[in-house]
Ligand SMILES: Nc1ncnc2c1ncn2[C@@H]1O[C@H](COP(=O)(O)OP(=O)(O)O)[C@@H](O)[C@H]1O
């Protein structure tokens with residue numbers, strides 16, 4: 297279950313990937329011939345307007361969706377042709393997810409939400425308790441372990457979601473607008489947690505609108521109309 301650092305392969309490699317959808321009479325090219333390499337431990341932020349293709353690209357990287365063209369490699373392994381069962385197993389063991397809307401199970405406490413992720417991955421109940429405490433401590437919520445999501449603030453819920461996403465020591469964390477529903481200060485806390493995870497070697501690919509990301513990401517790329525914008529000027533594009 298421990299992440300196996302690979303010295304020979306980037307964590308994520310996207311080669312010439314395209315994805316289009318039927319937009320009701322016309323074709324929407326959500327991602328157009330995109331290539332991207334993300335080395336281990338990098339915190340990469342993808343910025344861009346709504347509809348520019350960020351979520352589609354994240355879904356393709358995580359094997360939640362398949363490209364019409366091109367290939368995606370995780371740790372050097374081509375996932376484009378993997379079976380659904382292989383992809384599910386790969387996601388469970390290799391990838392953590394954080395979404396805008398937190399996605400916690402409402403009837404479970406903070407600790408139970410985290411423990412469930414460990415159990416699904418096959419942790420023993422002894423390891424489960426210890427690792428859950430460790431994770432709650434890491435996100436600063438030891439005192440809130442028994443609270444259910446509705447008893448927690450948005451920022452606290454997202455911290456639980458980050459702990460849950462990191463529970464199984466994924467190689468890769470996919471975060472889609474993780475601060476989209478949070479105020480600036482709370483959002484910065486989430487970015488700080490993700491930055492700390494990257495420092496521990498977790499590779500992070502994040503879509504965000506939040507200009508604060510330039511203070512946390514190792515690299516920021518901008519998407520527009522399904523492609524990366526050719527520029528190193530993303531800081532200015534974000535008004536920084
Ligand atoms: N399942 C889908 N069916 C049809 N169109 C889609 C689908 N998913 C995304 N799109 C379209 O693809 C484009 C990119 O969407 P998306 O990847 O969600 O962008 P972003 O995350 O940057 O807002 C948009 O025009 C969107 O409407």
Ligand SMILES: [Mg+2]
Pocket residue numbers: 350351352472503
């Ligand atoms: Mg999106």
